[in-house]
Amino acid sequence: MYLQEKHTGRGTPPPPGSGSSFADGGDEPVSPLSNTTSTLRSDSSRGDQIYRWVLRGISWSIIALFVGLVFLLVKMSWEAWSQYGFGFVFLNQWNPPLEEFGAAPFLVGTLITSLLAVLLAAPIGIGTALFLKEIAPTRIAAVLAFLVELLAAIPSVVYGLWGIFVLAPLMREDVQPFLANWFGPETLFAYGLGHLLTGFAYPIVLIGSQFGWSEVSLSILSENMQRFSHALMDGPPMGLGLLTASLVLSIMIIPTITALSREVLATVPDSIREAALGLGATRWEMMKLALLKTGRAGLVGAVLLGVGRAMGETMAVTMVIGNRNEIPTSFMNPAQTMASVLANEYGEASGLHLSSLAAVGLTLLMVSLIVNLLARGIIRYLEKQA
């Protein structure tokens, strides 16, 4: 493949034994005999030269396009960065009329919805991949795999439409009252969780106080933890909010996780499966030993790519999250993600508001690039090992 790097000098003959370098791109190998047909050769190599330069030019213009994209975002958001500094990302304020801006409410919204979505979608996606590979008969597996792919092809605005008019009423009438009943304020669950959290946090606070943290008494700590756990499912059941958005997101990323997990499972050599079965493992034990354990890194990558997709998802979330620019304290609360605030406010913004929105966009871009690179890195590392 990379032999051509060695003989880029025009007219030097290729090293002997590199016959297949014909197929490898790069400069055309010229045989010593070709001097006799110099007109023909110069014609063809001129054509090739043009071809190569055209490809190279297009490649660089695509690279420039991406650099331009990042540059324009930086330029648009410059005002916000110079006003607030990098602390903008963690500033908990968003009040356009008062010209107060900060990305924290949206960062929190994005993180909570993506994490909740992936908690739901990861077991379903990986489980489906296992089912398709090991349990379903080949024919049924092919049909089911196609159906999952179709699910990925549905445009996100259609998910949003379904979310508003079908899922949200269902959440409002049935699911959220149920959740409030069992996990809401003043329930056994909330008290229990509050005590549990206090139990976890108190030793940490005690140790911290040895190292100069301000001391917190047990009663105050307990009070805060109780407030937190009682708030988790508090609020009127509105149908729209964090929970509904996470649910829609999880439906949307299940196909992504399933498809990638299937690819990962396919890289596990059959010999490992057969070894496990040969040792007398049941099918489930084989899946645990051979597939899940061997493919662990790749599955983590698949799930991370799902997270990346969830964070950038805009329309469906915008339509069902309820659009409130504050850090939510309850899963019932309406909230806002980085993507949804852009969709909602960008068209009508100007000045510092516009610039702050661009800064939110740049933050979103950076976070999704990091998550995606991480995921791809893990998968590529695994492929190299396989």
Next chain:
Amino acid sequence: MRGEFALPARDWRRRWHNRAATTVLSILAVMAIAPLFFIFVYLFIRGAAGLSWSFFTELPQPVGETGGGVANAITGSAILLALASAGGIPLGIAAGMKLAERDRGLTSRLLRTVVDLMTSVPSIIVGLFAYAFLVVPLGGYSAWAGGVALAVIMLPIVARATEEILNLVPDHVREAGLALGLPRWKVTLMIILPGVRAGLTTGVLLAGARVTGETAPLLFTAFSNQFGFRGLDQPIASLPVQIFTLASNPDEISRQMAWTAALSLVFLVFIVNVITRLLLRRK
């Protein structure tokens, strides 16, 4: 049950675990597919109720009035798709060809990284880019800006698909062409590319289907209008944005139209997916 090779009777625990796992995995698979049916059935029931010829041929009526259609959005989507294809397909194929050469020069390595990164850029961010790049300088929303945004989304998808397909072409095809004394560019453009036409078409169609359903990058680039096509430098409607607007209206007529428009959009996308599937199978 399959997957238990003559387990001795005392191994009831392992047998039970195996059965439980099989059941749980099957349930998980059903849970993955179930939303597809819920969404599709609902879409069909709600959407089909509003289907009529005028839905596809008429312009939208003011909010609250009956009748009217989404003709503006359908032509708009077609125009945006044409613009996006005009930019995204040739550039994407060229990038794919460069990547498929698999050389390790600076250009190729950078291009590979950039194509990787571009696939992970959220589509709304591409909208922000097109806004800064075209809407601000041109002084208003335009079909151009929407087309550029969609082209940027399309490009890496086409590039990836092209690279994958070109990598499947066996080396001896290329060598045979070169052995005939053809220059490399002729071999690529006249032998290899025509040979993978079906695969390329598949990749391009899927990218087109994906882009047709995009809403977020159009919100503040192409925006929307109610009058149909008025020139490429004017705001232009599109099916996904129209669905979003209709769904945000409070009246029942708009909602009905939103469902019908969504049904049409999903139908279109599914058709493309099924066709490409058949194309691939024939190979």
